[in-house]
Amino acid sequence: MDVFYEAATRVDCRPIMEWKNSGRPVVGYTCSYTPAEIFYAAGILPVRLRGIETDGMEVGDTYFGPFICSFPKCILQLAGKGKFSFLDGAIITPGCDGMRRLDECWRKAGEDYEGIVPDYFYYFDVPHKSENHGMDWYLEELRLLVKSIEDHFHVEITDEKLLNAIAVFNKGRRLLRELEDLRSKDDVVVSGTDAFAAAVAGTVMPREEYTRYLEGWLSDLKERKASFSDGKKRIMVVGSVSDEIDLFELIEARKTAVVVAENLCFGIRYEGNEIPETGDPMASLAAHYLGGSVCPRMFGKYKERLQMLKERILRSGADGLIMQNIRFCDLHGAENALFERDLEALGIPCLRVEREYGPHIDAGRMRLRIGAFLERLSVAGKPAGGVQRRTA
Amino acid sequence: MPFVAGCDVGSLTSKAVIMKNGKIVADAIIKSRARPGDSAEEVMGEVLGRANLTQKDMVYCIGTGYGRDKISFVDESVSEISCHGKGARWLLPSVETVIDIGGQDCKTMKIDADGNVGRFAANDKCASGTGRFLEVMARVLHVGMDELGKLTARSRSPITLASTCTVWAQADVIKYINSGVPIEDIGAGINTAMAARVAILVNAVKPSGDILMTGGVAKNIGVVSTLEKLLGMKIKKARKADPQMAGAIGAALLAAHKADTGERR
Numbered sequence: 190m191d192v193f194y195e196a197a198t199r200v201d202c203r204p205i206m207e208w209k210n211s212g213r214p215v216v217g218y219t220c221s222y223t224p225a226e227i228f229y230a231a232g233i234l235p236v237r238l239r240g241i242e243t244d245g246m247e248v249g250d251t252y253f254g255p256f257i258c259s260f261p262k263c264i265l266q267l268a269g270k271g272k273f274s275f276l277d278g279a280i281i282t283p284g285c286d287g288m289r290r291l292d293e294c295w296r297k298a299g300e301d302y303e304g305i306v307p308d309y310f311y312y313f314d315v316p317h318k319s320e321n322h323g324m325d326w327y328l329e330e331l332r333l334l335v336k337s338i339e340d341h342f343h344v345e346i347t348d349e350k351l352l353n354a355i356a357v358f359n360k361g362r363r364l365l366r367e368l369e370d371l372r373s374k375d376d377v378v379v380s381g382t383d384a385f386a387a388a389v390a391g392t393v394m395p396r397e398e399y400t401r402y403l404e405g406w407l408s409d410l411k412e413r414k415a416s417f418s419d420g421k422k423r424i425m426v427v428g429s430v431s432d433e434i435d436l437f438e439l440i441e442a443r444k445t446a447v448v449v450a451e452n453l454c455f456g457i458r459y460e461g462n463e464i465p466e467t468g469d470p471m472a473s474l475a476a477h478y479l480g481g482s483v484c485p486r487m488f489g490k491y492k493e494r495l496q497m498l499k500e501r502i503l504r505s506g507a508d509g510l511i512m513q514n515i516r517f518c519d520l521h522g523a524e525n526a527l528f529e530r531d532l533e534a535l536g537i538p539c540l541r542v543e544r545e546y547g548p549h550i551d552a553g554r555m556r557l558r559i560g561a562f563l564e565r566l567s568v569a570g571k572p573a574g575g576v577q578r579r580t581a
Numbered sequence: 582m583p584f585v586a587g588c589d590v591g592s593l594t595s596k597a598v599i600m601k602n603g604k605i606v607a608d609a610i611i612k613s614r615a616r617p618g619d620s621a622e623e624v625m626g627e628v629l630g631r632a633n634l635t636q637k638d639m640v641y642c643i644g645t646g647y648g649r650d651k652i653s654f655v656d657e658s659v660s661e662i663s664c665h666g667k668g669a670r671w672l673l674p675s676v677e678t679v680i681d682i683g684g685q686d687c688k689t690m691k692i693d694a695d696g697n698v699g700r701f702a703a704n705d706k707c708a709s710g711t712g713r714f715l716e717v718m719a720r721v722l723h724v725g726m727d728e729l730g731k732l733t734a735r736s737r738s739p740i741t742l743a744s745t746c747t748v749w750a751q752a753d754v755i756k757y758i759n760s761g762v763p764i765e766d767i768g769a770g771i772n773t774a775m776a777a778r779v780a781i782l783v784n785a786v787k788p789s790g791d792i793l794m795t796g797g798v799a800k801n802i803g804v805v806s807t808l809e810k811l812l813g814m815k816i817k818k819a820r821k822a823d824p825q826m827a828g829a830i831g832a833a834l835l836a837a838h839k840a841d842t843g844e845r846r
Contacts, residue, residue, distance in 0.1 A: 516705070533700060538699075538700075541702070542703075542705070543705040544705070553647065554703075554705075557647070557660055557661070557662070557686070557703070558662075558703055560659075560660040561660035561661075561662035561663055561698065561701060562701075564659065564660055564662075564663045564698070565663075565697070565698050565699065565701070568695075568697045
């Protein structure tokens with residue numbers, strides 16, 4: 190578990206630096222709609238860019254301005270402070286407009302802060318619809334990305350290498366699915382904080398090493414008898430991008446709740462959705478990454494996302510949902526309001542909170558709201574109406 | 582039936598209530614000190630003195646408010662949202678929707694027949710729509726908090742604030758003062774801005790039934806009357822006790838429940 194916590198809480202964690210020191214390239218990416226398998230196939234370590242360990246905002250505020258999500262601002266802040274000096278490349282994706290602007294803000298900041306823009310700096314466009322020409326467009330973008338990586342890093346990304354990468358990543362997906370199943374049982378043997386740290390670690394660690402640790406940890410968990418869920422309310426965390434372990438610690442610190450699932454950009458969201466390990470790998474990657482529609486950045490898919498959320502609530506036996514969105518996050522802010530409306534109507538208690546991204550920020554405010562919500566759940570009993578516990 | 586106590590340490594004021602058999606024995610309110618622990622000690626000392634009792638006479642004591650985790654003498658702490666729900670129901674047994682405006686927070690909530698909180702909403706990291714907003718504005722206008730509330734009724738042409746951000750609104754208010762705008766029009770504009778911000782949170786919980794306001798801002802008649810207009814609903818008045826004491830009352834009621842169910846010390 191220490192390996193996962195170190196990887197989840199440090200920007201320049203040991204696994205990344207070991208990879209880097211062995212002379213192999215590291216490329217950062219900003220959005221879960223970027224297929225990390227492509228980098229693996231190229232012998233590059235794909236690292237999800239994060240804003241943890243930020244202790245100021247002077248760089249982020251200068252180039253972004255005040256009225257924008259603090260997540261991309263924290264990434265730029267770290268870049269401006271040289272914390273991403275280990276990167277050989279960065280991929281910027283329009284996950285949302287704030288993340289899209291990271292492309293121009295980072296480039297502009299690079300004019301003032303020498304050496305903060307990696308040699309390879311690529312804008313990877315992702316459509317907001319998966320139907321019709323959207324999928325063709327995305328596939329074309331994937332091909333351009335592959336070509337660009339091949340040209341810059343002097344590598345060849347073959348179909349064979351891609352299929353191998355898919356198989357390696359699928360193994361991790363199956364293991365995360367097993368972890369999700371463990372958390373869904375009546376007696377939960379793992380805290381939400383530990384499970385989330387393990388999921389976040391997977392976004393930065395080299396895949397084989399991660400899978401090895403995850404496999405070992407899971408076999409330990411399966412032997413565990415102690416329950417984290419006795420007398421506690423089961424919570425699901427959803428909403429804006431979050432890789433902050435602190436948020437989970439805050440929820441579980443009261444000893445009256447255990448986080449049994451999350452629907453977050455960094456959490457376990459794709460589990461079970463394996464990618465075909467035969468056939469055309471590019472088409473399979475496109476179908477998997479763009480076709481999922483799990484993020485509100487995808488237009489016209491609210492009903493599908495609501496249905497997916499309901500299924501996950503059923504499977505995890507969640508008593509209530511904590512829906513958080515980072516300030517100025519229009520996508521999750523709007524979607525959380527719709528989720529709250531529709532889930533409360535089914536008798537599923539929801540807490541909707543807006544907050545800033547960043548370690549320890551807003552802890553006092555969040556503690557009050559989370560505390561009151563857990564008190565609400567403690568007198569409410571099991572949710573009524575649309576929820577019947579399904580045994581995992 | 583033994584004595585129980587509730588201690589509500591807020592950002593602006595701290596309150597304490599001693600209850601017995603569901604009735605208030607004594608209450609106290611002070612301006613909060615820099616450290617929540619000091620505020621709690623002082624206000625509890627005050628209320629105990631008024632009741633001629635000691636801390637040992639309290640069989641159960643619950644702390645609430647932003648400083649609740651820093652109170653040394655309580656048996657447990659409970660969020661002010663839950664406490665205000667309980668307190669509101671005691672103040673007005675028919676209430677279903679509660680608006681609590683404290684010094685740095687504004688919360689709206691639906692409660693059940695026992696005062697348990699259901700759906701709730703709270704302001705997010707901004708001083709607009711809180712007691713602090715009114716306090717800052719009253720200081721700029723050189724009027725007391727009570728007087729600020731009364732300005733709405735006297736106003737003939739309320740100003741409109743361009744922003745409910747406390748910092749920008751303050752600059753706006755100073756501009757109006759310098760332009761010679763009557764103080765009652767400025768005060769009415771401030772109360773309206775406050776009410777408009779709160780109305781958003783009230784609508785977020787889908788208000789129904791009797792509505793009660795708790796917290797210090799409940800005593801601002803300008804905000805209350807404007808809010809009634811914005812919501813199209815009447816806001817009931819608490820006559821049983823000071824609405825600012827609702828959090829402490831709720832904490833004492835929860836303490837009484839704990840004492841009744843055998844969790845006394």
